Amino acid sequence: MHRSRLSRDIISNLPDELLCHILSFLPTKFAVGTSILSKRWRYLWASVPILDFDDELWLNPSTLVELEERITMFQNFVDGVLHHSEVSCIKKFRLGYRDNNLDSVYSWICIALERRVQELDLHLLIDWGVELPPMFFICKTLVVVKLSCALFLDIPTTVWLPSLKALHLKSVEYSDDDSIQNLLSGCPVLEELVIEREERDNQWVVNVSNPSLKILRIFFFTDGFGHPYEQEDQDYKVVVDAPNLEYLSITDYLSKDYFVKDLPSLVKAFIDVEQDSEEFEESPHNGGISYHGPIYELLGRISNVKCLSLTGVTLDSLSGTIGDYKLPTFHNMTRLEFLFIGGFNWDFLPNFLHSSPNLEALIIETGYTNELIPEGWLMPLQVPACLVLHLKEIEIRRIVGEDYELEAVEYLLKNAEVLQQMTIDCHESSMDQEFCGIEIDPENIKAIVDWTVPTNIHEVANKAFEEIKSKMVNSPILRLPNFEKVFEVAYGASHMGIGVVLSQEGHLVAFFSEKLNEAKKKYSTYDLEFYVVVQAIRH
Template structure:
């Protein structure tokens, strides 16, 4: 029987041979429309439309893709013919795309088109019950800002809204975005502070908020009281004179704050669920005390400041009982906070120390005063220490010596001299010799010097 089957297979008609590309194309073409549309959704719309030339099977598949991702050319800013071509292409896409509900509408273009045309894009997205809207307008130097249509602020299906450059935020009296979970505002002009607050109030399920370099006519006063917020990223525009930031987010898990405003006032009511916080400021001063105290429940903390710190009024730090990883990217004269953080972090496991890049290579000595009493974390919990930008200065050697001598369960001290690669090799060997001679409180501690 086996031989008969073999013989029958030999006499069957021979199939035509296809090239590897044709075979691959044939396999993809045999997939159901839903899978092909899903594959095309990962491509920019221009490339998805281009697949229509492959065969009759592919001619209209792109018209059912629920994602529109369009970007004009950099040359559209100066070439009118290219602008017309892009507008015609975009118009045809809207006409032929037959999806009633869009999963995503992404549009990136130069600010050279008439405002009515751009508003048409917004209307088209809202009319298609879009779930994610991402608008990025480039090159606004000599063009008026775009005002958003009121219909956008009552889009019932919108889950993600990202607005980047070239837009004036003037929120109407009625805002109802019941499904919006992600909101990004980058380089947006705000005519009134209440516009931002009104927008937040109309987002009852907002979970992720990004505010970057908002430009306001008046002083910035942000009241971020959002009970559903889990992730918050804020970067303040350096040109602002005064600003007040109020945060009340009881289930917030992640905070990233970048603020170079010397007169920024903080009013942090409730961030009790915070897991991770990253704070970058130009000067760590007394006005940051309310912020630092509010972060006491975090597990991971990172502070980065440029030059020095002035926190004389902060005599007693809060207890950071949940803190397991602390990163300090310290500016000149700011190492005094290290002792205070060590004293307040009883369960600290990982410590990352770095000299701010603005201060590396200057050879500036700083004062560092060790704690009066050995912090609880040193003999009991601290297992890993990383020191970046090490220059072998007296205060740095003193800090390393103190930690090595008192860290009873330390497993590794990793010291890296990045940023000072021009140091002579003899100096590096001499530095390594000094470090290796320091007494160690943990017999298991390994010293790595890079």
């Protein structure tokens, strides 16, 4: 009896500081719920420095309580917790709220600021924009701020956030074009900025100027409604002046110009931008030049980057350029990624290889589908210097087996003289998988079988060449199962099909795959993962 009671009380005997730390990982509703465990736990929640309120935990439609009553219960709960909390310095205050009671929201934010909150995370899904209290803009303790939806930023004359290091602005509405820059001007140690925009945010020009900024992410998609004050002579623009920036990510399908000052510290960049040449060519302000030019200019401004990722959408925009534009030379770049690319995007590969003399790693992932399929790949007239001197790693993901893909693979293997590793991941649609193994149509692999071994490649490249041919044309040999040893099951699921592999000690035992019908393609991610597990057990 004594031993049982001792083991049962071992957690309760921990110090208050440790118990409060454990409770800080729970939503505040559940942390307060531990007060019923015993007298020891009754008031512990009041010392937890992290407050996480989310009305979604209260708005459970399965309960018999009316919606308005549940909202009132949530508001009373937040009021009660803030009233009884003994924390004088809140580490994190998170609020997820969907009701239109603006007075309550304003009051809760003020209380958090008065208690020297360090991280403020607001996610408001309400009908009207909430204005932040004036004390927010001069809070000396804020380190992380995340503002999402239904917030209206009217920046005062004085902004001073001396401790703020991370700022996230998602679907926020601004008072004018200068709002973001006026806010940034009062953040002397800001290191990370994330801006997720909507068309109706009152920002024609996003101006990001901050000398301490190291990470910048910009997302800008169309919402289908357009700007309420849209004018023919107005274009969306992005301006960046951050000399210490190390990471830049731009996903932007609406802006027409990118004015980026030199970024001498840039290490990694992700560019996913789309521009419609027909729309721009009809504008009276283009001067006869397609607006793909700004994308080339953007690449020129980040030409000292070490790792560059470009999407198929970006490459499509580059392909329609009118005028004398060419790629800059990426002297520092050692890693290049083409992501979600389609057929004609491969034609840009030689240009980038020539422009990247010190490239060491090349990653190509197919998946972006454009309407036309090229008959072949445009082979470079001269072998790029990086293939001869530096390229050590090549990875091609989700290859289908089109002629232009195979021609590019053959060229890379033939000319990459210092290549150490080449990895090819085949797309599911390129093979007909059966339970007993993989059955490949001989007509589909004839071109691969007929590949001749290049005469001018070194031993490592030659070995890789033959191994790739073997992997692509030969079905795997299945081993009989040994029921005395451990089985390993690996599975994968997409909205095209599912696949399961059974193996022992790295040797294949059995396969199973299934092409999904239209009904199953509509499964959610969770249902799809569950379905493939069920099918794996059945087979």
